[in-house]
Amino acid sequence: MMVSTITPSRIQSPVLRRIADAFFREVSPFLLHLGMFVPTIIGQCTVEQKAYWLPRALRMEIIGTYAQTELGHGTFIRGLETTATYDENTEEFVLHSPTLSSYKWWAGGMGKTVNHSIVVAQLYTKGECHGPHTFIVQIRDLDSHMPLKGLKVGDIGPRLGFQTADNGFLGFDNYRIPRENLMMKNAEVLKDGTYVKIARHGKLTYGTMVFVRVMLVSEMAFNLAKAVTIAVRYSAVRRQSQPKPNEPEPQVLEYLTQQHKLFISISTAHAFQLTSAWLWTTFTAVLADMRDGNTDTLPELHALSSCLKAICTSDCSAFIEQCRFACGGHGYMISSNLPSLYGFTTATRTYEGDYTVLLLQTARFLVKMWEQVEQGNAVTPTLEYLTRHQNKEIWDESPEGIIRAFESVSAGKVKGCVASLRKHMKDGLDYEDAWQLTTVQLVAAAEAHCRAILSRVYWTETVRVSAGSSSEVRAVLHQLAALYLLYWATERTGDLLRFTTISESDLVNLQERYEELLRKIRPNAVGLVDAFDLRDETLRSTLGSYDGRVYERLMEEALKSPLNQEPVNQSFHKYIKPLMNKL
Amino acid sequence: MMVSTITPSRIQSPVLRRIADAFFREVSPFLLHLGMFVPTIIGQCTVEQKAYWLPRALRMEIIGTYAQTELGHGTFIRGLETTATYDENTEEFVLHSPTLSSYKWWAGGMGKTVNHSIVVAQLYTKGECHGPHTFIVQIRDLDSHMPLKGLKVGDIGPRLGFQTADNGFLGFDNYRIPRENLMMKNAEVLKDGTYVKIARHGKLTYGTMVFVRVMLVSEMAFNLAKAVTIAVRYSAVRRQSQPKPNEPEPQVLEYLTQQHKLFISISTAHAFQLTSAWLWTTFTAVLADMRDGNTDTLPELHALSSCLKAICTSDCSAFIEQCRFACGGHGYMISSNLPSLYGFTTATRTYEGDYTVLLLQTARFLVKMWEQVEQGNAVTPTLEYLTRHQNKEIWDESPEGIIRAFESVSAGKVKGCVASLRKHMKDGLDYEDAWQLTTVQLVAAAEAHCRAILSRVYWTETVRVSAGSSSEVRAVLHQLAALYLLYWATERTGDLLRFTTISESDLVNLQERYEELLRKIRPNAVGLVDAFDLRDETLRSTLGSYDGRVYERLMEEALKSPLNQEPVNQSFHKYIKPLMNKL
Secondary structure, eight states: OTGGGOOHHHHHOHHHHHHHHHHOSSOOTTHHIIIIIHHHHHHHSOHHHHHHHHHHHHTTSSOEEEEOOBSSOSSOGGGOOOEEEEETTTTEEEEEOOSGGGSEEEETTTTTTOSEEEEEEEEEETTEEEEEEEEEEEOBOTTTOOBOTTEEEEEOOOBSSOTTSOOEEEEESSEEEEGGGBOOSSEEEOTTOOEEEOOSOGGGGHHHHHHHHHHHHHHHHHHHHHHHHHHHHHHHHOBOOOSSTTSOOOBGGGSHHHHHHHHHHHHHHHHHHHHHHHHHHHHHHHHHHHHTTOOTTHHHHHHHHHHHHHHHHHHHHHHHHHHHHHTGGGGGBGGGSHHHHHHHHHHHTTTTSOHHHHHHHHHHHHHHHHHHHHTTOOOOGGGGGGGGOOSSBOOOOSHHHHHHHHHHHHHHHHHHHHHHHHHHHHTTOOHHHHHHHHHHHHHHHHHHHHHHHHHHHHHHHHHHHTTTSOHHHHHHHHHHHHHHHHHHHHHTHHHHHHHBOOOHHHHHHHHHHHHHHHHHHGGGHHHHHHTTOOOHHHHOOTTTOTTOOHHHHHHHHHHTSGGGGSSSOHHIIIIIHHHTTOO | OTGGGOOHHHHHOHHHHHHHHHHOSSOOTTHHIIIIIHHHHHHHSOHHHHHHHHHHHHTTSSOEEEEOOBSSOSSOGGGOOOEEEEETTTTEEEEEOOSGGGSEEEETTTTTTOSEEEEEEEEEETTEEEEEEEEEEEOBOTTTOOBOTTEEEEEOOOBSSOGGGOOEEEEESSEEEEGGGBOOSSEEEOTTOOEEEOOSOGGGGHHHHHHHHHHHHHHHHHHHHHHHHHHHHHHHHOBOOOSSTTSOOOBGGGSHHHHHHHHHHHHHHHHHHHHHHHHHHHHHHHHHHHHTTOOTTHHHHHHHHHHHHHHHHHHHHHHHHHHHHHTGGGGGBGGGSHHHHHHHHHHHTTTTSOHHHHHHHHHHHHHHHHHHHHTTOOOOGGGGGGGGOOSSBOOOOSHHHHHHHHHHHHHHHHHHHHHHHHHHHHTTOOHHHHHHHHHHHHHHHHHHHHHHHHHHHHHHHHHHHTTTSOHHHHHHHHHHHHHHHHHHHHHTHHHHHHHBOOOHHHHHHHHHHHHHHHHHHGGGHHHHHHTTOOOHHHHOOTTTOTTOOHHHHHHHHHHTSGGGGSSSOHHIIIIIHHHTTOO
16 A cells, blocks of 8 residues: 555654754755655556665655646646657657657756656657656756756746745656656556556546555644744744733733634634644545545545645734734835745645636535435435534534534535526536536535535544643643634624524624633633744744744844845945935 | 825835836835835834935835834734833933843845835833834844844744845844933933933824735735636646547536636636725725824724735735645645745735734724623724624525525624623623633624625626626626625535525525536636736746746756756765665
């Protein structure tokens, strides 16, 4: 089983990740070597191929990356234009980039670092196209590092983040590689050009994808924990205004609006970490099923991991930005580390599956499950709630009641989508056109489903993992999880009013409970971010260090600016002085 | 009247602004010279002082900035720590920074460019503090540009945006300036140290502030127009997926989800530009009133300009980011110009009045007006809607009906805030504590008020300015304004359900109308962004150029990367080669 050998602890344990984070300020150009090149060799090579490539890669005799996305195509993999045409005379594949838009684009480390790459290209044998396949391709000479003849390779230029990740482009001019460089675990091309598909669950390749998504959800928890640690600590140092004469300026953390901006991020970091662990457990259960030849649970896992990837990356970047806003002007300083955290995190919203595209994939599953329920068939566990859908869920303000309300919202939205689809089809559209015209609502339905899942998992897992804690610790963990439920309930009043019996006075009550909870969490806020246990070397923030020396650090960092290394810069003599008195 | 001499056309006409934008890729370090230094001389100097300083500044014999914010204080101006103590023996002011947190921080151009600055400091005469006052201070030698003795000045280090704006810090070590350098239009210190307050409406200084906010709202329209031009043009070039076999990949602009992400930004750019012009008209009317000695209309203007500044800067940055997301991976390239547009715009959410603080200022006014209405008194025109508030506004789906619904939402939220304030006071809290505990709701109320204003102004002004257009043009402009109303109605279903009689079927209908409007606008989308008439030199985007050569430009820009100037970088020999084969 390909994926069972790649566990998070093998590839990138949380502890190692944190140590790496403390040492390197930026992303490594070798990231995809261990992150994609090696795992793909493990996953897509035959035993013989693995024996050849894996030791070389692990010893870093060869350094690789993964080139799939092209200038003109990312999401739609069938649309990739790079071709790999088999030449039976020489027993080689001829890689070619027929257009500018077919150039590989974005591969990390491709720019100047790697000497090999996995390349995804349309495989042609005997004039027939077999769709995208993966190849191992040498890019540069191992000794001189010069790009090999027939390739155009370089850096794609500056980006919002990942500046040090060395993202590159790669184009082929009838570039030849040996037949053996097709990764042949799932499909083989014989010497005479015969294409042989190996009988295997095509679905197995979902493995790497789901694995990456589990990691991303955990990564989001980690980055959000960093941002909120910085913002909460700064808010405990920063003082502002004088609401009452003759009293000292309060710490900005005392302001309810500040608590409203920040505490949800503490909760969310917990929610994402617990959900990532839960998703991993679900994933390993699905793998076990698959080893037994049962792939029934795979679609549910795919739908889950898709929407969780979309919502967790999106929420995380939005909340990191909210943490930055909460730090006012100083959050705008690079030395706060908040801009870099945002720049790094916002990319995750796009790569490994775009936000909108992934939610629509989940939505396909939701609509399918709705139809199952209509036909009286059983559905998968995470969608069991569809079977108890009624027009208006009875409102109940307990945690379980709020979670059920979110599930009702999701069910109601799925139902609305199905109604819209059928209306458009009644108007004469085919299913795909009706689908297109419903996509705005389908995205909303998938989001609602994901929030229901996150709420249920976070609450259930909190109750479970805190059961053995002291009553004090348990109380605080329950408060955080309750805050998460109340935050999203007050954010989604329209949904609750549409799909539950919640009343105006219930809403007022909800708001009051939310505000009360903010005040209850306030005394523990600094303790809660300290509990994330992130060292200063990991946070790398003038605003968020443990000792609270905010202003001293800001000044120390400012003095390091290259502009400050001489009292008068050459720009004065060159530009400013000639300008003075000339107008 | 100080401000009447500074009209937008005098200081920075839209046309000049666009030309400047085409020439300079980044913010100028001279920005605050014309933007703040000169206007403050005009506004706060006596006639004699003006005669001395203004010609020198306009000829750029001296180059200045404006230093108010300190490391430890931004929003709370009374908390500024820098002192200016009058010494009657030498007839000088002694400027001093008593703490690290009192260092001036952020002043644009201070880092290495200016030789003068306006400095805000606490004025002390005869042992008494008179609060913050403005001084003109020389910072560097006019000839050598060396910082003067007694000052510590430099660049504050890298920032998320404004990298070229040369933001700096400034500290004083008992630094002496002549008595005449106090800007004495509103307050004088006599030779013997007697402090004389000039009788004048303190409120007049609101002028510059409101002026800057009018400009900011217009600036937001301009930047959002840039972002959406880039994203719409790219979406017309980019193709993705194959919803139907054997048909070509559609332009991504065909996807409803893409239209949903982008078209609201076209509408919003129109809304902000019309609102900025309307705010300017309101402003000049208030100025005229004030010249007649009537300051009654000033609080309304202040409340308006506060919430408009907050919401327009916040919406603009959020929508620019949405435009970037809509461009997928390529939106992450610096060469798309979208990251820089965001970096520049997101700063406006903080400077010149933080988002939350400004909304709370508007909220103070809203609560005051609500109390006036309760007492049967008349209220200002933009809050007249409070007088017709009822528990549930009758839902009416016409534009006027939707606008009235938004006004009802605002009124309902203000009412809720007043109820919360009174509840807390009944529980024994004083007004200020009750206020603090209601701030989350107060921010929401001010936001709702602002959205009601934006909706009404945008719709009314659209009807007015399009009255003379052809019926075709008028129809499209009305569509855009209707889209704005429907977008925010579908975004605020919770509010509509709480404060109007809108039903579930009305909501379904609203969503259908919104989606229909997206499809109607689609054929004109490219024409509408072309109509913003932004030249390629202004857009500076690989994705957004008029000729649509997206992939060619991306590659051309990539090839300019310094990393691509040699086939093998030194980093290979220095770091990578020694690493290979060593594991």
